[in-house]
């Protein structure tokens with residue numbers, strides 16, 4: 001069974017004082033929770049602070065992007081190996097806000113994924129269709145191309161390393177991000193299953209293990225329904241990650257959903273919900 005993972009994406013938010021109180025509140029609210037994995041992805045400037053406040057807790061931390069280059073004359077870029085120096089575990093790559101703001105292609109995102117994997121960190125690779133693509137009925141085609149960029153675009157040795165370290169896929173329909181209108185649980189499940197099927201074409205075992213998390217207006221109200229879907233292995237949370245109350249509630253729900261499915265497995269001896 002795949003363990004649920006809930007990741008907060010702080011985006012361009014925070015300052016030293018606010019981060020301190022948000023992180024302290026999260027640490028205290030989640031300290032007794034061990035049934036799922038939790039992480040926050042903070043702006044680069046606060047990686048040091050995240051490390052100082054989160055080391056030794058059950059909450060991991062990470063960054064929101066990494067350069068496709070390792071070093072050199074690339075003013076303002078930050079490499080994956082620099083990020084790794086701050087004890088991080090995760091790096092978000094290919095978020096739709098980055099794809100839009102920097103015109104980032106699937107190929108460039110795949111190169112960034114490669115650098116992250118080479119630095120020993122876990123990429124959270126974001127995929128998802130825009131509203132226009134959704135309305136045009138091309139969502140699966142768009143997502144397929146985004147997935148193929150990593151299943152077929154990475155060098156064999158990098159892909160092998162990615163399987164070892166783990167990659168997280170985040171399905172984030174662009175129309176659901178920050179809109180208050182999340183995908184329905186069945187829409188999310190349908191796309192997650194489709195993504196797992198694409199990965200299974202390359203490696204069946206890896207497809208069973210890989211975490212595919214959902215992002216886009218996940219809240220404490222809709223988290224249980226979304227996280228109960230068999231192929232929804234967690235959440236990537238934007239707005240609600242800025243509230244210790246909301247974020248911790250989602251984290252706790254993720255743990256509960258996992259425990260329910262474990263109990264079902266034990267009690268019924270049949271295929272679990274999750």
Ligand code: 13P
Nearest residue numbers: 009177178216217238239
């Ligand atoms: P919201 O939760 O604010 O919709 O943002 C989702 C997201 O973009 C996480 O990366």
